[in-house]
Amino acid sequence: MINDFLKKYQEELNTDRIQLKEDIDLLSTKIKEENKFISLLEESNKSYFKEFTPRDINSKNNEKVLEVKKILESLNNEMQQKMDKLKFYDNRLLEINNLLLNLSTDTIKVEGTNKVNNSFDIDLKSKLIDIKNYLVLDPYRAKVDLENLISRL
Numbered sequence: 001m002i003n004d005f006l007k008k009y010q011e012e013l014n015t016d017r018i019q020l021k022e023d024i025d026l027l028s029t030k031i032k033e034e035n036k037f038i039s040l041l042e043e044s045n046k047s048y049f050k051e052f053t054p055r056d057i058n059s060k061n062n063e064k065v066l067e068v069k070k071i072l073e074s075l076n077n078e079m080q081q082k083m084d085k086l087k088f089y090d091n092r093l094l095e096i097n098n099l100l101l102n103l104s105t106d107t108i109k110v111e112g113t114n115k116v117n118n119s120f121d122i123d124l125k126s127k128l129i130d131i132k133n134y135l136v137l138d139p140y141r142a143k144v145d146l147e148n149l150i151s152r153l
Contacts, residue, residue: 003100006096006099006100006103007100010096010097010113013089013092013093014133017089020085021137024079024086027075027081027082030075031072031076031079034075035072037068038068038072041064041065044061093133095127096125097130097133100129101126124149127145127149128149131145131146131149
């Protein structure tokens with residue numbers, strides 16, 4: 001019963017984490033675009049004859065740069081919040097994995113099976129749980145880890 005609850009909670013956290021990771025990637029892309037836009041605006045502001053003109057060249061560009069910098073600052077704050085939330089999810093998932101591992105260890109001890117097989121099964125199960133957690137986010141790493149597990153069998 002506890003095991004089922006933890007697994008369900010783990011799945012919910014994984015889906016939330018995946019969604020959060022997608023949001024972070026999207027936000028990262030927006031930040032890169034805004035930085036590029038700022039650099040383009042600043043580059044267009046450079047003028048070789050600026051010292052010889054009595055007025056401000058490209059004042060609209062300067063205003064736009066200030067606006068974009070404010071937007072960029074809010075995006076960076078949002079990114080920091082999302083990264084903190086991601087760390088929270090990672091820590092929670094680690095705790096749940098450890099709890100699930102401890103529960104499975106306790107159940108195996110109760111059943112009284114062979115200790116060598118138990119440690120191998122526990123290690124195998126923990127590795128599979130880890131692979132399941134990052135399968136969607138890092139399929140190449142999951143493939144490599146699965147190949148390592150298969151070679152150990």
